[in-house]
Amino acid sequence: MTTPRDVLAGDARSYLHAGDALAFLRELPSASVDAVITDPPYSSGAATLTARRNASPSRKYITSGSERTFVDFAGDQRDQRSLVFWCVLWLGECLRIVRPGGVLLSFSDWRQLPSFSDAIQAAGWTWKGVGVWDKGAGARPMPNGFRAQAEYVLHARRPGGDRIDPASAPYLPGVIHCPVESSKMHMSGKPLALMQRLVELAPRDGVVLDPFVGSGTTGAAALARGRRFLGCEIVPHYCEVARERLALTDAKDIDLDDAA
Amino acid sequence: MTTPRDVLAGDARSYLHAGDALAFLRELPSASVDAVITDPPYSSGAATLTARRNASPSRKYITSGSERTFVDFAGDQRDQRSLVFWCVLWLGECLRIVRPGGVLLSFSDWRQLPSFSDAIQAAGWTWKGVGVWDKGAGARPMPNGFRAQAEYVLHARRPGGDRIDPASAPYLPGVIHCPVESSKMHMSGKPLALMQRLVELAPRDGVVLDPFVGSGTTGAAALARGRRFLGCEIVPHYCEVARERLALTDAKDIDLDDAA
DNA sequence: AGACTAGGTGAATCGAATT
């Protein structure tokens, strides 16, 4: 039976926990992982609190008339204030778990970006910047306004750590153009190519932590790029999906060429 | 002598006020313009509070060793709290001046985006979304992070107003790719092509208001696209630059084809 | 080629407040 310690020790490439993120994070040792890369539930998409509370994610995000349905994901019915509070909790645990100088990448839509940036800084991280995921012109157009075409990656760092030589440091573009994949396993699943760019911020053979695994794209990307992976997912269905994906990627030959 | 009233009445195409923005805004009549499109000073780009306060914009933003120099612009030495407070003041005046249903577009960098979104909503606007200006890979790279490649356009609307028919409504892309112009008159001047896209959110022959004119790109874009323009600039040098630009564009044949 | 980019970093410097 694999444990998180096996991954941290280098005896295993990946570990996926089935259960609540906060409980899982509290069991992990301090300063043990290199990067936290995750896509938390945004709790947005509905105008009013009651609409947010009542609607299930799979109903409120899917265009009416769409034939596609998804299994609901958890933690998506919080109001703004409790969302921030909850984020400070898990972000604080992540800060403890990541090593000094370690990196955080967390997805957000435009609506939650200010709240997430507050939570990140309140939890003790140093906010370093924002990356833009450009989904392309396939996204939904908006009359009298901007097409909902971008999602944002908040970038932060745990204070401390050794200075990194700029010459050997990874460089990411500020805007990553990557069309949304049509055959997604999770309704907010991110393209694998996108996540493969992001995991470059973790050192090779470093450990990437994702408390909200979903369909497991972050884990698949991490393993494919030669990083180790620790993940957690509370919904049994997605946990199973991610487990299969990780097993598949784990078995495959990995591509260690960062210049690709 | 032209006055703001002449522009509002349709007897003139543009008016530029030399002086403080807040004082100018307070003199404008309520519900009289169609859109506020502006690029306020961000007060960012310096590590410490005193560095922000003391350093002049032309020194803190320009690469040391660069041969280029710009005349300093005003209002770039506020700390975070007073920046928000000051924004609420001018955004509140703009809300009064714009007609119900009228639009606000305000530039921001990643660092001030949360504060600006707070100020916009505190002033009474309804936040509708965010547009991304992608400067392309010519922007400066960041070791261990995202290239500083994007700026953001906060989009808001004054509550009320008539419903707009989606069929005749303007649609903007969520990410506008537009490299920075090499021949900038102002160190933070925006490309004319970018501003021409943005003024499409104002109706044809509508009035666009810009409290922070700078080198006058918003005004030039508005006039070129058949909109009228009201502007204000406190620095005499830039006021002169913008005045010449507006006169030039005013005299030229304008391009009314929004589909271009 | 070469200069440019609404930058960031760390070392060196300088001043004021504290011990």
Added chain:
DNA sequence: GAATTCGATTCACCTAGTC
């Protein structure tokens, strides 16, 4: 009064892709 902190400030140097 001299030594020593701390903080603010300046300065040199770095990066990659575009024009």
